[in-house]
Amino acid sequence: MKYIKLLFLAVLFSACKGGQKTASMQTEGDTVAFKYATQISVVKYDGYTVATLKNPWKEGMTLHRYVLIPADQAIPNHIPNGTIIRTPLKQAVMFTTVHCAMLMEFDKQDCISGVADLKYIKIPWIQEQVAKGRITDVGDGMSPVIEKIIDERPDALFLSPFENSGGYGKLEDINIPIVECADYMESSPLARAEWLRFYGMLFGCEQQADSLFQAVDKHYHQLKQLASKAKTQPSVLMDKVTGSVWYVPGGKSTIGQMIKDANGRYPWADDEHSGSISLPFETVLERAGETDVWLFRYSSDHDITYDELLGEHHGYNQFSAFKHQTAYGCDVERSPFYEESPFHPERLLNDFIRIFHPEIEGLAPLRYYVKVSR
Structure with missing residues (x-):
């Protein structure tokens, strides 16, 4: 009996180790390789994707972590802490003109349900849609009309973070994911442009965004080579x-x-x-x-x-x-x-x-x- 018990314990211990190994393997994901961008990292797991933004003002700190989960799938039981975003986003309130233009290039302009700081958005189509009541003007970016944002029921808010901003006030209390567009803190033009790939993941046009960035990258280097001569x-x-x-x-x-x-x-x-x-x-x-x-x-x-x-x-x-x-x-x-x-x-x-x-x-x-x- 003594030997049988020892054998049983050995098998049990081995099984436990095997279970740990399997669990460890399940937590490993595929890291998305960014060519230039340094302020963002993305890892794809089975059933979800984790995007981590570095804090550009505090070295070694995280600005935000997002957990991207397809809207047609259940939320996995074990996911890391972070803001859950169900993808692809269908409606978003945009606080910057550059990200409005980006969505139009993705052919996702219909996802823009609201905009802030309309006076700074020089895109004729946006101005026309606001005038027709199809896009809501939510007011000043620093003090938006919260009720208008809630009425739009957007899937996310896109705004640019600033150092020592003190947070986003009431926007943080309405349970709508805030996408912090820290792309402008990259130190090279191509690093900033590469954030197109992250935004493409959010709106379900990842391949299109990747292709667009590759074209930008190629043309930029052709011009740089020309100038070097x-x-x-x-x-x-x-x-x-x-x-x-x-x-x-x-x-x-x-x-x-x-x-x-x-x-x-x-x-x-x-x-x-x-x-x-x-x-x-x-x-x-x-x-x-x-x-x-x-x-x-x-x-x-x-x-x-x-x-x-x-x-x-x-x-x-x-x-x-x-x-x-x-x-x-x-x-x-x-x-x-x-x-x-x-x-x-x-x-x-x-x-x-x-x-x-x-x-x-x-x-x-x-x-x-x-x-x-x-």
Whole structure:
């Protein structure tokens, strides 16, 4: 009997170990390989997908974890902690114009049931649908009308997180998943564009999103290779005074990276910021007064002139690009800059290369920037 008991215990122990091994194998998933994006990771399991967003302001911390579960399947018994999202999303309230444009490119515009900050959404179709009552204007993005959002019964809310925002107030209390669109915190243009793949998973068009990103990636590198052959490398100044300060893109920002990829020299290329840097006018003049090209964004119903620029700030005429009339303006009111460039950096790169290296042939016409006239 003693030997029988020992044999029984050995078999039982072996069976228990085997059960643990099986359970361990069941918890293993397939990691989705991202080529450039560093702020997001995705692992696919049997019956669900886990997407984890890094906190871009606190290293080693998680901003949000999502558990994507097909809407036609039951919720598995054992899933990790996180916000459950039933996919594909059918209705969503969008707080940003760029993600509205993205859904239209996915041919998922009918999924937009509501928008915030309508005045900043320059997409004619969205404006028309709101006017017809087919899309609900939920008000200001910082203080939306909660009742309107609840009435829409969306599957998710899409908004951009900010450092030290203090949360999302009442939006967190209405039991609607909040998708934090932290794509803008990526440090390279292609890394941000690659978030298309994550958004495609949410709306049931993953293959389409993957194909779109592959096309963007390929075209971007073709343009970069073309620019690398240019014999000149002009220095570039970005944007202009806002209020009492001048916000210039940091050296690790997507714009800073694109200037480099377009074979241009950026005065703040060695800076470590991935966002904008606020500087006094005098500092910008001292460091970038002799730059060859000046690119800036503005908002108007007409093309800006040098006289208007001088009317905004009398010091602009001290810059070499002003004196030699090599300034280019991007009117964000009349061009799709904010709608397109985040997920189509190749289009903006084309503009940069065409401006920096006019001798290069085969480029598309300028899409966002226009040369400033007198």
